[in-house]
């Protein structure tokens with residue numbers, strides 16, 4: 001333990017603690033900007049400087065560790081003046097467009113300006129001008145709002161181990177960019193969106209499709225169907241002041257109905273289809289000595305990663321579309337038939353925790369008979385903006401249920417939103433199918449939890465199998481390398497691009513660096529999904545009566561010709577750099 | 580200098596330089612403001628002349644100087660007149676030309692073009 005004094009308060013902290021952590025542990029806050037715990041600890045913005053007695057110049061509290069007997073002042077007048085100057089300098093080269101900025105209200109730079117009582121622009125002069133990169137269907141980069149904190153760079157490089165972006169040029173021309181300054185669309189970016197989640201400002205955002213969706217809602221002749229992913233309901237509430245992980249399913253459904261969607265469906269039902277198909281595909285592969293291990297394919301960020309980095313191993317990917325694409329295809333075929341509406345009159349909107357799904361929906365394979373499976377993908381954040389636009393008092397809403405005939409989903413579908421969930425849901429169905437009976441066993445706790453890679457050995461129908469669950473692309477790469485060099489002895493692999501799975505997807509409400517340091521956002525959201533599962537009456541996909549009915553009336557059986565037409569896809573090797 | 584500074588801006592400059600010196604992470608940043616700080620210390624009256632009297636002793640700050648044609652050197656070729664973007668220069672061929680200070684925007688084009696270096700900066 002190390003003893004020191006912070007703001008006249010004697011404190012004791014563990015050796016190796018930074019001054020910032022030591023202060024925060026003792027209820028003293030120090031403002032930060034570039035700091036992102038465990039991810040970006042580089043000390044480049046200077047916002048967190050403090051005075052250390054007997055030392056020339058200020059100390060950088062986010063990277064400097066405590067020393068015995070240190071006397072630290074965190075808010076002397078000199079420090080406050082220096083921090084304000086630093087902020088003034090950052091603002092002097094920032095396009096201050098708060099009124100039209102997607103991050104207004106949840107922007108760390110804006111929050112600091114309020115905190116520091118910035119009432120005028122101190123330094124006016126030349127400003128750098130960058131072009132906006134909005135070529136991709138998923139992500140928009142506006143570096144006129146970038147403060148060069150490098151949180152995105154560290155996330156892409158150290159967490160995801162992609163390294164699609166880095167800082168180029170020097171001094172005034174410094175800028176975050178890509179290989180040869182190409183659009184993110186054309187380089188090795190996977191559209192995981194983790195950089196957006198890390199950015200303190202409005203420099204990175206999803207490509208919005210809000211106006212397009214309102215247009216469709218206005219158009220009387222279009223039947224607009226919306227579906228919401230499992231991870232959305234446990235995060236949307238955060239945008240309306242609920243604690244992290246609160247399940248606001250009922251209010252969310254009411255809001256969507258009030259906004260004028262003709263049908264509100266649950267992507268969890270789509271997930272139940274995915275499980276039916278995926279479990280069946282897995283059993284077929286095992287029985288017929290197909291390519292193993294089979295790898296899940298419901299995370300489009302992961303799929304793009306695989307296509308760009310492991311073009312020779314694409315056979316391993318399950319041919320299943322992701323749940324919302326499957327569901328979109330079912331809506332435009334089965335539901336269209338049932339309701340007597342021409343498929344081209346239906347517009348399908350998916351509310352997703354993900355920005356890669358925007359890209360997925362735009363892939364040319366994702367249509368059947370000329371009908372796009374999903375017309376628009378909006379993120380959890382975009383939905384919250386639409387709810388505000390519609391002037392709906394979210395907190396006052398009554399609860400309501402998803403629409404029939406596909407409203408009812410299982411607990412297996414719910415846990416799709418977290419790492420390990422797809423595996424667990426698939427195992428529930430595969431085990432029952434292989435054993436030929438209804439097993440008691442439901443929970444596969446070995447594949448739960450925060451670890452980036454989780455391995456388990458199980459017995460399914462008397463057959464020993466090895467499975468592995470990886471989340472985050474750096475972990476995905478580790479597993480793929482094992483498969484490539486032949487050391488992998490798994491039969492079934494689940495991969496999600498986002499660390500922690502979709503609950504931490506690139507379209508989820510953005511949490512500030514301070515919140516991310518203090519609480520485990522992933523756990524709170526994931527736990528909420530597991531409680532939805534626990535509270536569900538049906539917890540296995542194949543027991544879902546709605547699913548059984550649609551197979552009876554329409555799809556025949558998992559893996560049938562029809563199921564393949566609507567619910568499966570294929571992958572193609574892609575160039576890493578399309579330039 | 581563009582001639583728009585206020586006397587208080589000198590304090591602002593000094594504060595800025597001191598703050599950068601104390602809060603920069605590396606030696607380069609910590610020493611970058613030194614030229615400003617030492618000239619402020621040793622040549623403060625020149626700074627004051629600039630901001631209070633719009634005067635540049637060294638004749639360096641264009642905004643604080645007039646561009647004038649030295650009649651001794653001018654040969655009346657008319658090149659400056661043709662190149663002046665605001666038509667501030669007048670004069671007959673082979674006679675010394677003149678710059679109308681009310682129109683001149685101090686762009687310096689004439690001085691760059693004059694083949695005889697007849698256009699000079701003059702402190703105000």
Ligand code: SF4
Pocket residue numbers: 094095096097098099101102103104105107108109110145201202203
């Ligand atoms: S990034 Fe933040 S400070 Fe900048 S315009 Fe947007 S909301 Fe305002």
Ligand code: SF4
Pocket residue numbers: 139155156160162163164165184188189190191192193194195196
């Ligand atoms: S979306 Fe993902 S892969 Fe692309 S730049 Fe951001 S973090 Fe990197």
Ligand code: SF4
Pocket residue numbers: 145146147148149150151152153176198199200201203204
């Ligand atoms: S884009 Fe955002 S995260 Fe990246 S350096 Fe700029 S401000 Fe920081």
Ligand code: SF4
Pocket residue numbers: 191192298299300301302353354355356357496497498501502503504505506507
């Ligand atoms: S893990 Fe989920 S949120 Fe992340 S890219 Fe994959 S599908 Fe999207």
Ligand code: SF4
Pocket residue numbers: 648652653654655656657658659660675676692693694695696697698
């Ligand atoms: S260019 Fe020089 S020499 Fe010719 S008219 Fe102008 S000042 Fe005189």
Ligand code: FES
Pocket residue numbers: 031032033034035042043044045046047048049060061062063
């Ligand atoms: S230098 Fe510490 S937060 Fe940026």
